[in-house]
Amino acid sequence: MKHNFDEVVNRVNSGSLKWDGIEERLGIKDKGLLPMWVADMDFRTPQPILDAIKEKTEHGVLGYAGGYDEYFETIVNWMKHRHQWEIQKEWIVFGGNLVSVLSRIIRTFTKPEDKIIVQSPVFATFFHIIQDNGRQVVNNPLKLNGKSYEMDFDDLEKKFDPKVKLMLLCSPHNPVGRVWSQEELIRLGELCIKNNVLIVSDEIHAETVFKGNKHISFGSISEEFSQNSIICTSPHKAFNMAGLEISNTIIPNDSLRKSFENMLGSDGINKPNLLGIAALKAAYTECDEWLSQAMDYCEANYRFLCKYLKDNIPEVEAIKMEGTYLVWLNCKGLNLNHKVLEERLIKEAKLLLSQGYTFGEGGNGFVRMNIACPKLTLEEALVRLKKVVSNM
């Protein structure tokens, strides 16, 4: 079946953060903005997921959920068929939204003042959850090599010290669009083991990968790596169901898992939500075809964007994407201070993108654009961008 990703679904007044939460979250009052910031899709969520939720509501009783065997089985099968990693049911620890899980992981495995490594530019919330928990950020910035980013292992080696306890790995990487190779992950994993650093691999973007690239789940690489890592997964990004707040953390190491379960227990987190369970099961069993077409569509959007920029706005360059649906745009050719760039994009282009400087060191002069939207929306965004650039 061919799905129609060209359909423009009106999300205004639907309770969407991206469309309705702009003033609330960012304090910007303009109703005429085209929002391409928050990382969810403007596509309709796959029908099997909507049907599964409907079935639950039509049953008519929305009481406490229980009887999770099939739920965990579904995740085991998904990891096997999608990521070629054979996990045990017992390794899966349920969580709500992934940010809350990451924050609890930080509290469980580090103490105040401990250091945590991140690789900027990176998902801005990483910085907040480290600092808000009273831990210190240690940055190992990514290096831009031509149109693509790579890890800087020489710098990383210099950053380890006994206070560094944990590394937050973003894999695939938001916002630079890298799908890390096996070689890169192995080098990283070995350095972390040598320096007693636990790897927390945020794999929320694991399934949004462009053709010719393969996401490798960190824990699948070796027994040694799986014992020194926590793998965070969720159907949120791939199946456009972030509003359901459901994620699963895979912790093969018994002692790490017990510690984390204790932390969750003390916060009263012990069961997935009823609608989230139904949605996840449908996502992981009935939506492969939808996902493959959605990613083909995003990839076509990316190609369209690159050509449009080359032909019309050569001052702005798209970084090479291997995965996610978030394009990292290099705007340094515009020669604007990052605050001026932000102001002109919002006030003149009426375009709401994620501002590069919020992603930490290396982000200035860049913006992130979410292209999981109908081509028509992307075209409109590019026309707005072109108009404002031609007036500069």
Ligand SMILES: Cc1ncc(COP(=O)(O)O)c(C=O)c1O
């Ligand atoms: C790398 C990464 N982790 C976590 C999240 C947020 O996940 P959640 O909505 O489940 O808290 C995002 C959202 O964009 C993300 O890009």
